[in-house]
Amino acid sequence: MIQSSEHLRDTFHATGRRLTSQRRLLLGVLEESDSHLDAETLFVRAKARDPDISLATVYRTLAVLKEMGLVEEHSLGEEHSHYEAMRGEPHYHFVCLGCGKVIEFDAPPMKQIEEDVSEREGVCITDANLRLSGYCAQCQDTMGGQSCHGE
Amino acid sequence: MIQSSEHLRDTFHATGRRLTSQRRLLLGVLEESDSHLDAETLFVRAKARDPDISLATVYRTLAVLKEMGLVEEHSLGEEHSHYEAMRGEPHYHFVCLGCGKVIEFDAPPMKQIEEDVSEREGVCITDANLRLSGYCAQCQDTMGGQSCHGE
DNA sequence: GTCCATGCAAACTGTTTGCACGCGC
């Protein structure tokens, strides 16, 4: 969901917010980085360009961007949150328990699951979060594959 | 995965661990409770029966039970973790953003998704975590349904 | 008797907040 600078300003304006240099910087770092950043990493990378930016601003900005739908928050490693800039198509994550690598993928059958659940339970679904975990190809090699499945 | 007391002792023994009264108590509370408990709630309920139990023991025990596969950890409310006793069949969760209610459901198409991903990406999947969020039937009524979907 | 498990309190991590100043508009 990368936007031109003017459009971006409007987007902020529309909700009574201001487009500050810090917010622009943080959005930039998020969009440049293909991977999923945690707040600390985002802070470090932003600080490299603006040494005065504070961690509190990172958290506050992430909250704002999330509220505006420009950024998504994930609990990938169970521990702390990771954030990524929205790029339109919904997608899900596979996390390698060996090396921490994250693979994104789409899963068309999810539509079906959502429909089933929302019909059967009478709920309305606004968000779907799917996280698979296991071992990536490299890690399986490294470990001799003994970690794959319980059997 | 409810076990008899003797079998339970063996299960602990097999990994060089001991079956203490606290561990038995915590497992009991987890199994009795149909819902998903956070550490604090589990602590309070356990404390009602054994006023001397400490929160640290709750956390240490949960870590052990998780490692033994007797208990599962979920990040349901994004904030802090929830735990539930394993009951065999895998299942997924819907969380109501309005009232926090959790609905469990099964989703057969998940099998297909797992196969697709593991084949396409060459990974081996050991765990699948699916969390849908939205609004339950009651909350939709209460709010006049204006919260359902973006449209 | 050995050694794991516990209780307690202090430490730690990730995140949030109060306040005075600064900057977008």
Added chain:
DNA sequence: GCGCGTGCAAACAGTTTGCATGGAC
């Protein structure tokens, strides 16, 4: 200039850890 956004430091919540004692086996 008004008011949101910022930096800083302190507060906070959830979780972990060091240490001496207690209990399982």
